[in-house]
Amino acid sequence: PKSYRIVVLPGDGIGPEVVAQATRVLEIISDVSPDLQLNLEPHDFGGCAIDKYGEPLPESTLKACQEADAILMGSVGGPKWGADAKVRPEQGLLGIRKALGLYANIRPANFASDSLLAYTPLKPEVAKGVDMIVIRELIGGLYFGPRKEQGVSPDPDSAYDTMLYSVPEVQRITRVAAQIALTANPPLIIHNIDKANVLASSRLWRRVVVETLEKEYPQLTVDHYLVDTAAMLIVASPKKLNGVVLTENMFGDILSDEVSVIPGSLGLLPSASLADAPTLPSSSSFKPTSGLYEPIHGSAPDIAGKGIANPVGTILSAAMLLRYSLGLEKEAQAVEAAVRKVLDDEAIGGFGIRSADLGGKATTIQIGDKVVEVLKGL
């Protein structure tokens, strides 16, 4: 059988609870597929690693991640490792992104079920039908450009960060957006977001996006929005951005979080961070790309240990892992279908298969149980 090594980083807060349900799902997939063996290997990462080793990303964890076919993460951080601490869990997150070259962050946002429209802060008619995939450049721009802290000469009274982009950095993330656009038929529209009317880096960005698409993907359609306009549209008429939303690191941090509250609960949404452009799982040229998969929500310390966190975002992240890193499109779709079924009260007819963030009473484990049950029946 085909054997894969999957590193699991449960992390902090509700991380271990939600990851446990996603690994159950992966194990079922492994069990029911005679040709497939998924070896799940837990490692310390984040705040819990700081407690044990004094650093959020220990050498042994990094090494395992580098050798793995894919990584499944929960969440990191918490008040225990505060903003003022010298060593912080976020540093582990930025460190692993950079060390593994995970330059492409992919965040789909859509409604698993129309019944979830009850939970969006938008008017249902504004939100219904929202279906975006945000592609955020993840290891460039202000996050990793040259910087200077306050207190450092020559001007100790100032500090700066640099939004720096090179042509190859923009080319490769544009190709990711293009490949994702091509996973639909007809292909999705690409909405490029920048601030080309003010920033030099955005002018480079836009030029390279346009040139790369014209040269390599002439069949695709791209339009352009300024980041401030995009921030308005996401609230006022988000469907105008349906398709692929392509943007740089800092803008992507802000806009992807803004988008993420539309589908009703952060607990529902998955993400993938890839080290290469995904190829079409259905095509003969499919080549798996290594990646890190995690729900978009944080460690939610206020509900940690209570067993009431929503595991759906993590389970859907496992589905993305099956798709992009293992090329198991059929299995990925089966997991997504199972989640949709569980979330949709009417289809199953029971009360209590939604977690507290969606006004329900189901526990994390009960939701995992139900997804596994449905998955076995598919």
Add this chain to the structure above:
Amino acid sequence: PKSYRIVVLPGDGIGPEVVAQATRVLEIISDVSPDLQLNLEPHDFGGCAIDKYGEPLPESTLKACQEADAILMGSVGGPKWGADAKVRPEQGLLGIRKALGLYANIRPANFASDSLLAYTPLKPEVAKGVDMIVIRELIGGLYFGPRKEQGVSPDPDSAYDTMLYSVPEVQRITRVAAQIALTANPPLIIHNIDKANVLASSRLWRRVVVETLEKEYPQLTVDHYLVDTAAMLIVASPKKLNGVVLTENMFGDILSDEVSVIPGSLGLLPSASLADAPTLPSSSSFKPTSGLYEPIHGSAPDIAGKGIANPVGTILSAAMLLRYSLGLEKEAQAVEAAVRKVLDDEAIGGFGIRSADLGGKATTIQIGDKVVEVLKGL
């Protein structure tokens, strides 16, 4: 009588149409106040100045602005002066901000009337009661830091912008937020927004905000949100940010536009860009600050010349002008009350006193007529 020189920059697109109604309002205020004389002086600015003089901010316009007590602007730009053009209207806008030292952009966002809840994209229960004043630093950060375009050595394959802040730059904008917080009783909470978990400039920013408030305004309350969290909150539970929202230039560009779609129409909202911290209009130490006042909407080329643009944002900008640059608090409140009355169908009882952006049929001039009529009766 006290005499003031007010430079009027109608600009492009719907700019002249909406400015015409706001200047009528200022003239009425001048007419009914025996001690007051407002001298309105129109000048070319923006795309129309490019057409006439080849530059968006002609020397004569800049000089008039520098000598004026305040500036009232419409809007600039349009497809005629495209993103690819060498000389663009936006350059005039950035140029006038820098030349006049307008470092403090102030954008209130609230519901003039509950009946406007019909037009917000948010669920009414989420939007009702939103009442924020966004304070955006306007002449620092990525917009004006050192930059390099693509094609320039040493690395022609890259481009960058610099998010640079100095301690005095952050001190002065913090004082603006504090002064605005103090215009309410009890004072408003200040919500500081940054990305201190990643950016060196944000760490300086947060440190200076905290120190300045502790030292100079110990009576005020401040809390802190990361910019990505703030982008979520503005959609999911905007009232958590009620009060003063303080942030740097690029974050403020994005977040203030995101906030601006909540009250139902961009056409409703005013802004002020000040060269100094406003003092309390009611206090004996009041000192007028020079400033530029403009609606937050753009030049809306699609409806320009049709006479259907909403002049309310510009009229409310004129009210801010009366308040901050002339110290005429009573007059400012009278204009705001008149606008509220006109917008509120039920109070006046007529149909047709709302413009097309609010589902009405009133023309720009009809709305101006009504505001003037109400103002005369107050």
